[in-house]
Amino acid sequence: MTDLITYVLRGIPFGCVFALVAIGLVLTYKTSGVFNLAFGAQAYVSAAVYYDTHVRHKWPIIPAFVLAVLVFGPLVGLVLDRLIFRFMRTAPHVARLVAALGLLVAIPQLVNLWFGQSPSFGVEGIWPSSQGSNFAVYHFGDYALNGDQVATLIATAVVVIGLTALFRFSDIGLRMRAVVESARMTELSGINAGRVGTIAWMLSSLVAGLAGVLLAPLFAQVSATNFTVLIVAAIAAAAFGGLTSIPLTLLGGILLGVAQGLLGGYLPPASVLAQGLRPSLPFVALFLLLIFWPSLRNRREVTDPLAGVDPPPPGLAALERSRGLTWATRIFALIVLAIAIPFVLSSNYWLLLGTEAVILSTIFLSIVVITGMAGQISLCQATFAAIGAFTTAQLVSNYHVSVMITILAGAAMAAVVGALLAIPVLRLGGIYLALATFAFALMFESVLVPLDWVGGGANPIKVPRPKFAGIDFANNKSFFFLCIAILAVVSVLVIFVRGGTIGRYLDALRGSETAAQAIGVNPTRARIIAFSLSAGIAGLGGGLLATQTGIAQPADYNSFLGLFWVVLVVTLGSRTVEGAVQAGVAFYVVDEILKRIGINQSWQPILFGLGAMTYAKHPEGILEFQKRQSLAFVQRHLDRMKRRGAPAEPAGADEAGAVAPTPAQPSSERVGAD
Numbered sequence: 001m002t003d004l005i006t007y008v009l010r011g012i013p014f015g016c017v018f019a020l021v022a023i024g025l026v027l028t029y030k031t032s033g034v035f036n037l038a039f040g041a042q043a044y045v046s047a048a049v050y051y052d053t054h055v056r057h058k059w060p061i062i063p064a065f066v067l068a069v070l071v072f073g074p075l076v077g078l079v080l081d082r083l084i085f086r087f088m089r090t091a092p093h094v095a096r097l098v099a100a101l102g103l104l105v106a107i108p109q110l111v112n113l114w115f116g117q118s119p120s121f122g123v124e125g126i127w128p129s130s131q132g133s134n135f136a137v138y139h140f141g142d143y144a145l146n147g148d149q150v151a152t153l154i155a156t157a158v159v160v161i162g163l164t165a166l167f168r169f170s171d172i173g174l175r176m177r178a179v180v181e182s183a184r185m186t187e188l189s190g191i192n193a194g195r196v197g198t199i200a201w202m203l204s205s206l207v208a209g210l211a212g213v214l215l216a217p218l219f220a221q222v223s224a225t226n227f228t229v230l231i232v233a234a235i236a237a238a239a240f241g242g243l244t245s246i247p248l249t250l251l252g253g254i255l256l257g258v259a260q261g262l263l264g265g266y267l268p269p270a271s272v273l274a275q276g277l278r279p280s281l282p283f284v285a286l287f288l289l290l291i292f293w294p295s296l297r298n299r300r301e302v303t304d305p306l307a308g309v310d311p312p313p314p315g316l317a318a319l320e321r322s323r324g325l326t327w328a329t330r331i332f333a334l335i336v337l338a339i340a341i342p343f344v345l346s347s348n349y350w351l352l353l354g355t356e357a358v359i360l361s362t363i364f365l366s367i368v369v370i371t372g373m374a375g376q377i378s379l380c381q382a383t384f385a386a387i388g389a390f391t392t393a394q395l396v397s398n399y400h401v402s403v404m405i406t407i408l409a410g411a412a413m414a415a416v417v418g419a420l421l422a423i424p425v426l427r428l429g430g431i432y433l434a435l436a437t438f439a440f441a442l443m444f445e446s447v448l449v450p451l452d453w454v455g456g457g458a459n460p461i462k463v464p465r466p467k468f469a470g471i472d473f474a475n476n477k478s479f480f481f482l483c484i485a486i487l488a489v490v491s492v493l494v495i496f497v498r499g500g501t502i503g504r505y506l507d508a509l510r511g512s513e514t515a516a517q518a519i520g521v522n523p524t525r526a527r528i529i530a531f532s533l534s535a536g537i538a539g540l541g542g543g544l545l546a547t548q549t550g551i552a553q554p555a556d557y558n559s560f561l562g563l564f565w566v567v568l569v570v571t572l573g574s575r576t577v578e579g580a581v582q583a584g585v586a587f588y589v590v591d592e593i594l595k596r597i598g599i600n601q602s603w604q605p606i607l608f609g610l611g612a613m614t615y616a617k618h619p620e621g622i623l624e625f626q627k628r629q630s631l632a633f634v635q636r637h638l639d640r641m642k643r644r645g646a647p648a649e650p651a652g653a654d655e656a657g658a659v660a661p662t663p664a665q666p667s668s669e670r671v672g673a674d
Contacts, residue, residue, distance in 0.1 A: 007265035008258050013149035015257020016156040017215055018282075019250045021234035023159055024207040026241060026249050030167070031176040031200030034085060034096045035243070035431045038103035040231035042205055043212030044224045045107065046073050048115045050213045051123055051222045065126050065213060073209025074202040081201035084613050086194055093430050094377055102567050102612025108224030109602040109609070115222075125217040127151040148217045155214055159207060160250050167246075176200045228560065232442055233282035235435060239289040256285060280446035287439035290432055291424045324638075329631075344480070351476050353588045355548055358483040361584030363541030364569050365490055365577065370534035371566070372575035373498055374527055375510040377434040380421075380441035381538045382562025386554070387414040387444075388539025390454055393461035393552035403466035407543035411536045418535025422528045441559040449554045460553035463546045483544060490537055491577045502529055564605060571611035573621025582623055 021039065028036040036042075050068035053059040059067075080103070088096050127147030145153075167173040178186045179193045179200070186193050212227065219226045233256060240252025260281055344354035363385050370378045388410035395406040425436040449455035465474040466482070473479040497503050505526040508516035513523055546552040568587060573579025591604050611622060618625040 004262075007261045009261075010265070011258035011261025012254055013145060013152060013257070014260060015254035016152050017218065017230070017253075018233045018237045018256050019253025020152065020156045020159065020207075020211045020214065021231060022237035022241070022249045022253050023156075023163065023246055024204060024211055025231075025234055025238045026243060026246055027163060027207055028201075028204040029238075029243050031179075031204060032081075032085060032197060033093065034088075034100055035093075035435070036204070037097070037100045037231065038107055039204075039208050039234075040227035041104050041107035041111075041224065042073075042076055042208035043215065044222075044227045045076055045111055045212065046209030047123075047212035047216040047222050047227070048111050048120075051120055051216065052115065054124060055120075061124075061126055068213050069206065069209040073206040075205075076209070077201035077203070077205025078198060080205070081198045085201065086197055094375070094434075097377060097431050097434055098567070098570050098612050101563055102571070102609040104228070104609070105564050105567050105612075106606045106609025108228075109606045111224070112602060113600060120222040121220065123216045123219070123222055125151060126213060148214070152214050152218075155210060156250070159210070160246055163246050172196070172199065232286065232439070235439075236282045236286035236289060239286055239293060239435070242293075256282060259285075280443055283439050283442040283446060287436060287443055290428060290436040290439065345477060348476065351480060353592065355476070355480045355483055356545075357584045357588050358480070358487050359541055359544045359548055359584075360565075360587055361581045362483070362487050362490055362544065363538050364565065364580035364583050365487075365494055366534040366536075366538035366541070367566060367569040368494060368574055368577065368580050369497070369530055369537065371570060372573075372579070373503060373506045374530040374534075375506070376426075376527070376531075377431075377437075377566065378531070378534065379434050379438035379563060379566060380444075380559070381534070381565060382557045382559055383441040383444050384414040384418060384535040384538035385542030385545065385562075386449070386455075386557035387417055387535075388542035389463075389546035389552040389557060390449075390456070390461070391539070392543040392546050393456065393463045394453070396463055397461050403464055403547060404468045407466065407540065407547065410543040411540035414539025414542070415532045415536030419528055419532035421535075422531035426524065426527050426531065438559070438563075441562060445554065445559050455554050456552065460551040462551055464550070465547055479548065483548075486540070486544065487581075490540065491581075494537075494577055497533065502526055506530060564608070567612045568608050569621075571608050571614065571622060573624040575621065576624060579621050579624060 021043070024039050024043075025036060028034055028039065046068040049072050050064050053067055054061060054064035084099060084103075085096070088099060125148040127150060167177070175186065175191055175196045176199070178191065179196045186196075215227070215230065216222050234253070237253035237256055238249050240255070241247075241249030263281065340354075344350050363381065366381050366384065367378075370376055370381070388407070391410035391413045392403070392406040395401045395409060396403055401409070421437070421440060425433050425440075428436055450457065455461075465472070465479055467473065468482075471478060473482050505516065505521045508519070508521055509523050509526060517523060542557065545556060549556065569580060569583045572583045572586060586608075590607065594600070594603055614622055614625075
């Protein structure tokens with residue numbers, strides 16, 4: 001019994017760590033309608049400022065704390081609101097989620113440009129100690145806590161009590177919730193929605209800064225990765241609270257910390273469960289909560305009652321251009337390919353980049369299917385690519401199956417997993433679906449990939465190049481053309497699906513699910529097909545990537561890399577095949593350009609991350625928007641030239657084309673003319 005109490009008490013401080021971050025997530029969601037996946041990145045900003053001032057420049061604790069938490073914390077929230085989220089208050093939840101994803105990618109890289117990449121060890125906490133050490137131990141009977149843990153417990157209690165009182169008893173708390181439901185309706189009641197939203201973001205960012213400074217000493221070093229991983233555990237605690245209840249969120253965080261303490265105490269350290277289940281417990285808990293927790297299972301995001309007055313999203317540019325302009329565009333594309341392919345073949349270096357860009361474009365087509373066509377955000381596309389790669393590798397290594405067959409088998413396996421995953425998660429929709437897929441990705445990465453029969457354990461599995469139709473694709477040039485052929489086939493498939501029955505069903509569901517069901521559309525069936533097709537395409541690309549690199553290794557399919565993939569595609573264009581291809585090319589070309597002009601390559605994720613901010617205004621993507629603008633410009637000039645070349649109409653011609661008699665014409669002439 002003593003051991004049980006010890007393990008429970010040991011887990012409570014860690015539970016408060018989870019709870020503090022989770023409360024910040026709930027605060028942002030309740031006051032802005034944004035599920036802020038970038039909350040950990042905001043916490044990292046304040047942690048970096050505190051470390052730089054207190055450790056590197058030897059500031060006292062209080063001035064460093066004030067600058068990092070009370071100045072930089074609210075300042076980051078003010079900047080995010082004024083530059084980004086104030087323009088997205090009426091945007092769909094998916095658009096706001098994409099913006100948060102972009103910030104999750106961009107903010108840590110922006111901070112690292114100033115903070116540096118060098119190791120930052122020795123973070124000192126804010127708790128005062130008479131011995132001059134923040135690791136002073138405080139005994140409570142037979143149990144002990146250090147100063148950092150005591151500070152976290154006190155801060156969590158203060159934040160919970162303060163925010164609960166704010167929402168329950170203050171006018172500003174009520175106004176914050178009202179602005180989330182409908183900023184336009186609250187403005188009709190005389191409330192300044194912009195000012196309320198700014199206060200909400202500054203407050204939530206203040207909590208993020210507090211969390212960053214309090215949690216920094218708990219890690220070995222100040223690193224953006226530590227805060228990003230921590231936020232997943234916090235999401236599980238927030239899900240326990242239904243993303244709205246602060247007391248339940250606190251309870252969820254403590255229960256999660258206690259569960260980890262019990263697992264750490266009772267499981268043998270060297271056991272598979274201890275090494276696999278304990279670190280992945282937050283991911284498993286998040287996935288199960290999203291699927292089975294009653295407050296989330298049938299929950300839908302609050303929608304603005306005035307959203308119906310918003311104009312529909314624009315159509316694809318390719319559907320609006322004339323036939324002549326369509327042929328001109330296709331001819332121009334062929335000319336570009338005729339120039340690009342010989343350039344790629346000119347050196348082994350460019351051939352390597354070109355092959356990887358083609359393979360990545362194939363994987364990105366899966367995002368076109370699930371996001372561009374089905375209107376859902378899936379954050380596990382890299383996981384489906386990993387399933388395809390590991391299936392290919394295992395079949396080749398253990399059963400000596402033909403490589404080309406194993407690539408197709410990997411795609412089929414990914415499609416099956418995608419269909420099975422879609423059955424529970426598609427009931428969620430919106431941000432809940434995105435979070436469930438992210439939890440699945442982290443769970444797969446932490447629990448299954450380390451197993452020998454999945455990811456090969458400690459040693460990556462070797463994968464040879466395929467042989468097909470008498471051709472050995474071990475040659476880099478022949479493999480490059482094989483990848484182009486596969487990309488072309490998958491592109492045609494996606495185009496046919498988009499123009500076929502399933503594509504039209506998905507278009508109808510994006511417009512109005514109720515209206516689509518009224519005309520006989522089965523939303524579950526259509527979305528499961530889209531999810532399965534998307535997973536299969538990603539699995540196909542994953543198998544190709546494994547054969548291209550020669551090994552199937554987890555680092556190539558990291559779940560956080562998958563987040564960047566989603567940000568990249570939705571920024572450039574997630575509704576078209578050419579958008580996926582342009583994203584695949586941009587992934588390598590932008591990095592190469594930055595390298596050659598001597599600019600820090602951290603700017604690549606910064607540029608694409610900040611580019612995701614445009615999703616709310618241009619959900620079709622930046623390049624698709626620019627293409628529509630360019631085509632409209634060209635079409636206007638063509639129409640103007642056509643009108644100039646047409647024969648002039650008689651001065652008296654009416655709208656029907658008949659020539660009306662002029663008043664100066666004599667009556668006899670008019671009769672003769674008749």
